[in-house]
Amino acid sequence: MVVQLLFGMFFAGALLSFTEGQNDFKLLPDFYKRGVELGLQQINSSPNVQQHFLFFKSLSKSDMDAGFGVRYAYHHFLAKATKCQRGTVDADIMKCSFRNDRPVIDCGICYKTYNGRIEDNPKPFIHCVYKPKLTPEMIKERTEHCNKMSYSSGSASIMLVRGSK
Template sequence: MAALLLLLLSAGALLFPANAQEAYSRLPDNYRKGVDLALEKLNSHVGIQHHFLFFKSLMMSDIQPGFDVIYIYHHFYLKATKCPKGTVDSNQCQFRNDRPLIDCGVCYKTFAGEIEQDPKPYIHCVHKPALTEDMKTARVDHCNSMGYSSGAPTLLASRGTK
């Protein structure tokens, strides 16, 4: 009986962490694009030695003023894996539990599902232990000031000529 229980627990342990990308694959496409931007920026740092993957979302919000435009804010964690930086196929990468999480906040504008370069996408990522309340406030303030005004002129406010 104990051997059967041990076998079941072992099988469950193998299935649970088998795919670190599962949380990422459940994200809506518009939010995945922001995670990809953050990972690209993180991987450009020389000091980063491990491959990082999306771990979990803390907050997701969007404003949809119309005309296929969406303003997105996403607060999430990235977590180091056992794979080295530059790993192309991360399907076999397992999360490490001996490294701090990376806390990221990103905001950007999409049009027709693609990230717009104006306003410039904002990406702020820092190791979680180093994140201060001032940094959190500055991050949110920056995203709120990026020109995401719902009162901006729209096509409905324009005047046609006769």
């Protein structure tokens, strides 16, 4: 009886943590969802990745409205491995639960949109790396690159405008 109770508590807790990441994704504005999808597409198409990765949580995000339908975005988020193999189609958290035995991938992505669509010019910057390998130098380079992207339009730094954690 005690074993069944413990198993039930473990299962309920695990289910809650598995669905947390995708609930957070559903709460993101479409503007940030598009960027996350772009980052996950890059991660999941990498030949070095064996599991399918899904959005886990946002660490920070900022955006800047440059006017005339142009917006710049920066999103720092984590992606987490699931129990599904890379290449899984229509993966969702109920089918592909998160694994807790793999490191998360830390992603920083910045991009320009015009009327809600991600523009090819400047090319979206996607920097994703396994968290244990992320260095302060990488974070600095990521930040500098994204700031240059918004400066090229004559705007203020994307990292300084309307941020949230």
